[in-house]
Amino acid sequence: MPNVAIVGRPNVGKSALFNRLIGRKIAIVHDQPGITRDRISATCDRGTRPFLLSDTGGIFGGGETELRTQVHRAADEALQQSDLLLFVVDAKEGLSPIDKEIARAVRKSQKPVILVVNKIDTEKHETLAAEFASLGFKSTVSISAEHGRGISDLLDAIDRLLPSSGNSGVVSRNSLEIAILGRPNVGKSSLINSIVQNDRVIVSELAGTTRDAIDVVFEHHGRTFVFIDTAGIRRHGRQSASVEVFSAMRAERSVRRADLCVLIVDATAGVTAQDKRIAGLIQSARKPAIVILNKWDLVKPERDQKATLARMVALARERIFFLDYAPVLITSSLTGEHVNKLFGLIDKVQRASRQRIGTGVLNRLLRQAFAANPPAPIRSRRLKLFYAAQSKGEETQLLAPPEFVLFVNDPRLLNQTYQRYLEARIRETQPFPGLPIILTLRRREQTPKRTSRTG
Numbered sequence: 001m002p003n004v005a006i007v008g009r010p011n012v013g014k015s016a017l018f019n020r021l022i023g024r025k026i027a028i029v030h031d032q033p034g035i036t037r038d039r040i041s042a043t044c045d046r047g048t049r050p051f052l053l054s055d056t057g058g059i060f061g062g063g064e065t066e067l068r069t070q071v072h073r074a075a076d077e078a079l080q081q082s083d084l085l086l087f088v089v090d091a092k093e094g095l096s097p098i099d100k101e102i103a104r105a106v107r108k109s110q111k112p113v114i115l116v117v118n119k120i121d122t123e124k125h126e127t128l129a130a131e132f133a134s135l136g137f138k139s140t141v142s143i144s145a146e147h148g149r150g151i152s153d154l155l156d157a158i159d160r161l162l163p164s165s166g167n168s169g170v171v172s173r174n175s176l177e178i179a180i181l182g183r184p185n186v187g188k189s190s191l192i193n194s195i196v197q198n199d200r201v202i203v204s205e206l207a208g209t210t211r212d213a214i215d216v217v218f219e220h221h222g223r224t225f226v227f228i229d230t231a232g233i234r235r236h237g238r239q240s241a242s243v244e245v246f247s248a249m250r251a252e253r254s255v256r257r258a259d260l261c262v263l264i265v266d267a268t269a270g271v272t273a274q275d276k277r278i279a280g281l282i283q284s285a286r287k288p289a290i291v292i293l294n295k296w297d298l299v300k301p302e303r304d305q306k307a308t309l310a311r312m313v314a315l316a317r318e319r320i321f322f323l324d325y326a327p328v329l330i331t332s333s334l335t336g337e338h339v340n341k342l343f344g345l346i347d348k349v350q351r352a353s354r355q356r357i358g359t360g361v362l363n364r365l366l367r368q369a370f371a372a373n374p375p376a377p378i379r380s381r382r383l384k385l386f387y388a389a390q391s392k393g394e395e396t397q398l399l400a401p402p403e404f405v406l407f408v409n410d411p412r413l414l415n416q417t418y419q420r421y422l423e424a425r426i427r428e429t430q431p432f433p434g435l436p437i438i439l440t441l442r443r444r445e446q447t448p449k450r451t452s453r454t455g
Contacts, residue, residue, distance in 0.1 A: 008088035013118040016145035018055035091128040182264035187294040190333035267293040271319035289326040297332040349434030383413035403438040411441035
């Protein structure tokens with residue numbers, strides 16, 4: 001699939017154009033320059049041929065001083081890896097010295113370039129595009145990313161310049177989407193970079209570096225994974241800017257989108273209240289999960305490492321008891337220690353999602369559970385189980401949690417405590433590591449026993 005990169009100085013509308021071409025709001029759009037720092041990618045299928053579209057951070061400016069080098073490097077990497085460049089300029093602000101500098105950089109790349117003159121909102125703004133003719137690009141399209149004006153012309157121009165084949169792999173429908181979640185600065189981006197062995201995501205000690213949810217496509221042993229690097233989720237009271245609020249919303253949306261959630265915890269700090277809140281988001285969404293205790297290099301003792309590992313895992317499970325189904329892995333994204341074990345855990349969770357409990361076995365174990373510990377009555381009524389079966393699930397899901405349908409007298413009579421008890425009894429037969437157990441209750445009236453008439 002061909003790769004198309006959007007480049008330009010900060011705040012010219014690159015993210016707005018990215019969202020317009022993709023057809024949904026992925027990149028954060030904000031008036032503050034430098035909001036997009038990482039390279040965000042998604043498939044655009046609005047033209048005659050699909051292509052991978054990348055939105056880069058603003059080149060030659062934007063962002064905090066310590067991040068500018070990394071932002072520039074990420075944008076430069078996009079220039080090198082792309083098959084076609086969309087060079088975006090701001091018609092209302094006019095031609096700037098930075099635009100001229102970027103023009104020289106994109107010409108030096110020797111890639112096909114479309115000059116995209118943005119913010120031509122109405123016909124009376126058309127004359128503003130003439131100023132950019134001095135840049136000397138053959139292909140120029142005037143658009144308004146905000147209002148959608150000229151987008152069809154831009155797609156036609158892209159289609160004409162796309163190569164017959166690109167240097168980017170296709171993200172197939174068989175790709176497992178994995179959300180990397182956690183508080184700011186726990187090592188989410190570092191972990192992804194350690195996995196892909198590349199500075200694909202910008203890493204900085206400055207908390208909140210990642211603001212968008214960024215898709216990183218990676219192939220491992222013939223399988224394609226999409227790692228979603230999310231913004232660090234802070235407590236609502238500590239979200240100091242609207243951009244951080246948007247970032248948290250994107251992260252929470254990534255939880256719902258993902259096939260599997262990986263919660264990163266800082267091993268030096270242990271499980272905090274905010275870690276528990278993020279774990280709660282995963283639990284509420286009923287998503288498969290893995291917990292990673294990162295920064296092992298900072299807590300690794302010289303002796304009794306196995307005992308330390310076991311103690312850290314036990315403490316994490318105790319603190320996140322409601323996510324007890326999630327395997328716990330201890331890693332160091334800095335040194336790469338134990339990072340590759342993540343793929344073994346992912347395989348383990350995916351294999352478990354294909355496990356089934358026979359209907360006969362399931363009904364026997366649930367009846368035994370009811371007999372050993374009957375549910376407490378609610379308003380003089382007690383939950384009764386008539387029949388249970390494991391749902392087949394959707395064939396399109398790559399990693400579906402096990403769902404059990406219980407036919408009962410009244411679903412309202414099941415409280416949370418008894419539900420966890422039933423889930424625990426099911427796990428005694430089949431552990432389902434990494435997977436939440438979903439109990440779906442349906443009402444069924446008890447069939448009255450037939451009595452024979454005499455006389």
